[in-house]
Amino acid sequence: MENTKKTEANFIHNFIDEDIAEGRYADRPVCTRFPPEPNGYLHIGHAKSICLNFTTAEKYGGTCNLRFDDTNPVKEETEYVDSIKEDVEWLGFSWDGLFFASDYFEEMYACAIRLIEKDKAFVDDLSADEIRDMRGALTEPGRESPYRNRSAEENRKLFEEMRAGKYADGEKVLRAKIDMASPNINMRDPVIYRISRNKHHNTGDLWCVYPMYDFAHPLEDAIEGVTHSLCTLEFEDHRPLYDWVLETLEWPRPPRQIEFARLNLTNTVMSKRYLKELVDSGLTEGWDDPRMPTVAGLRRRGFTPAAIRDFCEQIGISKSNSTVDIEFLDHCVRNDLKSKTEMRNVVFDPIKAIIVNYPEEEREQVKMENNREAPDLGERTVPFGRELYIDGADFEETPPPKYFRLFPGNEVRLKGAYCITCEEVAKNEDGSVKALLCSYDPDTKSGSGFEGRKVKGTIHWVEASSAVPIIVREYERLMIADESGTETFNPDSVRERLCFAEPSVANAAPGERFQFFRHGYYVVDTEQTTDALAENGDAPREKTVFNRIVGLKSSWKKGSSA
Numbered sequence: 001m002e003n004t005k006k007t008e009a010n011f012i013h014n015f016i017d018e019d020i021a022e023g024r025y026a027d028r029p030v031c032t033r034f035p036p037e038p039n040g041y042l043h044i045g046h047a048k049s050i051c052l053n054f055t056t057a058e059k060y061g062g063t064c065n066l067r068f069d070d071t072n073p074v075k076e077e078t079e080y081v082d083s084i085k086e087d088v089e090w091l092g093f094s095w096d097g098l099f100f101a102s103d104y105f106e107e108m109y110a111c112a113i114r115l116i117e118k119d120k121a122f123v124d125d126l127s128a129d130e131i132r133d134m135r136g137a138l139t140e141p142g143r144e145s146p147y148r149n150r151s152a153e154e155n156r157k158l159f160e161e162m163r164a165g166k167y168a169d170g171e172k173v174l175r176a177k178i179d180m181a182s183p184n185i186n187m188r189d190p191v192i193y194r195i196s197r198n199k200h201h202n203t204g205d206l207w208c209v210y211p212m213y214d215f216a217h218p219l220e221d222a223i224e225g226v227t228h229s230l231c232t233l234e235f236e237d238h239r240p241l242y243d244w245v246l247e248t249l250e251w252p253r254p255p256r257q258i259e260f261a262r263l264n265l266t267n268t269v270m271s272k273r274y275l276k277e278l279v280d281s282g283l284t285e286g287w288d289d290p291r292m293p294t295v296a297g298l299r300r301r302g303f304t305p306a307a308i309r310d311f312c313e314q315i316g317i318s319k320s321n322s323t324v325d326i327e328f329l330d331h332c333v334r335n336d337l338k339s340k341t342e343m344r345n346v347v348f349d350p351i352k353a354i355i356v357n358y359p360e361e362e363r364e365q366v367k368m369e370n371n372r373e374a375p376d377l378g379e380r381t382v383p384f385g386r387e388l389y390i391d392g393a394d395f396e397e398t399p400p401p402k403y404f405r406l407f408p409g410n411e412v413r414l415k416g417a418y419c420i421t422c423e424e425v426a427k428n429e430d431g432s433v434k435a436l437l438c439s440y441d442p443d444t445k446s447g448s449g450f451e452g453r454k455v456k457g458t459i460h461w462v463e464a465s466s467a468v469p470i471i472v473r474e475y476e477r478l479m480i481a482d483e484s485g486t487e488t489f490n491p492d493s494v495r496e497r498l499c500f501a502e503p504s505v506a507n508a509a510p511g512e513r514f515q516f517f518r519h520g521y522y523v524v525d526t527e528q529t530t531d532a533l534a535e536n537g538d539a540p541r542e543k544t545v546f547n548r549i550v551g552l553k554s555s556w557k558k559g560s561s562a
């Protein structure tokens with residue numbers, strides 16, 4: 001597991017410094033790009049790449065483009081294009097150019113023709129299977145296609161016919177003519193154009209030949225004047241081909257590809273294919289399900305752009321793959337929210353507590369600070385009365401050792417109010433707790449300077465008649481390890497609970513975040529703000545839904561508590 005440390009300068013910036021010193025791109029400012037394929041929603045791994053590309057451009061006073069790498073007509077959709085733009089903006093970045101690789105199809109085609117004319121590309125009639133069988137292996141050279149020595153004229157004619165739709169999908173391909181004996185398999189006459197009759201989200205039926213990634217990507221970068229093309233490590237072996245394409249086309253001052261390690265996180269998945277499966281199979285509610293590692297999911301879960309950017313910065317950029325503990329992501333959001341969110345009292349698994357010696361009709365307004373660490377967040381008043389709800393976890397009929405909360409005969413402090421003692425437990429017919437009959441000491445009011453008996457426990461509470469029922473959704477990890485250590489979908493990853501909140505949360509707006517005292521950080525769900533879970537057999541009422549962003553306790557760093 002990766003140790004997380006702040007890396008301000010990274011090896012990529014060192015390369016860029018070198019290039020600047022050598023005047024390699026004296027003709028233009030540093031230009032980076034974030035090049036997603038619009039075949040799914042962005043995830044936290046993409047956020048790492050977004051942060052790297054945009055902050056690098058910013059550091060060098062350069063530019064960063066958002067470019068849709070939409071050269072594969074099969075999987076790409078406009079819905080994804082829109083979501084990607086929304087996510088990049090939400091993270092707080094603004095692109096300089098907004099481009100679609102498909103806008104360069106004509107220019108890419110012209111480049112392919114130029115390769116043909118230089119005798120550096122040929123049309124092959126072999127099938128995909130035959131090409132694979134002849135590619136050789138790591139230790140064994142490949143074999144040349146019998147069509148490799150067609151003349152430039154013939155290749156040009158055939159390629160033009162491919163474009164014109166004369167051949168069926170898969171009948172012919174265009175291959176770069178490089179070296180079938182190269183130790184790098186990517187250089188063994190790679191396919192650079194294929195025939196495909198799928199409708200393209202942008203160009204419709206205009207094209208039936210499409211460039212392959214390894215040919216298209218260097219051209220996309222070069223056309224835009226990108227100086228540094230930052231990509232993930234699995235493309236390291238493709239770099240010679242990236243360079244070959246631009247060198248063979250004699251592109252002046254071609255961009256430089258630099259690879260970095262992709263982000264892996266425990267207890268989740270980062271492959272768009274698998275995430276799409278989760279969505280399509282209905283295992284999650286959609287791409288923005290709050291359990292998903294997508295930017296949309298994290299947003300709905302209540303994560304802030306600042307927390308995600310901080311996370312990306314802290315994990316740093318490295319040259320070797322590793323897996324980051326997902327607890328660290330939680331740590332970053334907790335860290336961001338702790339001084340920004342207002343505190344609210346919310347009671348989970350409510351138990352009624354009746355203060356028998358408190359006047360029945362009396363109500364007091366109790367002052368409470370909104371955030372102890374951030375006094376500028378001010379205070380609010382909370383009603384107090386004879387009947388309260390307390391947390392189920394704050395009462396034990398038979399307390400275990402060292403239990404300082406409420407149990408028969410014990411006294412606790414009610415936060416911001418009085419000390420109460422549990423005198424008696426009223427039971428339902430089935431033996432369950434109906435209410436705690438308590439007494440209070442009027443001299444113990446908080447802030448009154450009371451210095452009497454030592455009271456070890458302080459618990460929170462909500463006045464019963466003004467309590468607002470809310471739905472709280474608690475999320476567990478999306479993926480958990482089975483006996484063999486393989487992570488699989490966690491079927492118990494969401495739990496819905498009915499809770500009681502103090503009245504000030506009644507009008508909370510979607511997206512609003514709070515700290516629920518002693519419980520964690522919560523956000524009002526943006527999709528589903530009402531729910532009709534019946535309370536104790538009463539008629540269902542509309543209720544606000546809160547998502548748990550993260551609990552209070554950090555298990556990421558030993559010895560730290562939130």
Ligand code: ATP
Pocket residue numbers: 034035036037038044045046048049230231232261262263264270271272273
């Ligand atoms: P996936 O495997 O999830 O489909 P991808 O690499 O195919 O991801 P793209 O849309 O091609 O997704 O990615 C756009 C950019 O984001 C690329 O430059 C890619 O390298 C980068 N990227 C994708 N996943 C990660 C990750 N886990 N960590 C860092 N960068 C990533």
Ligand code: MG
Pocket residue numbers: 037
């Ligand atoms: Mg990709």
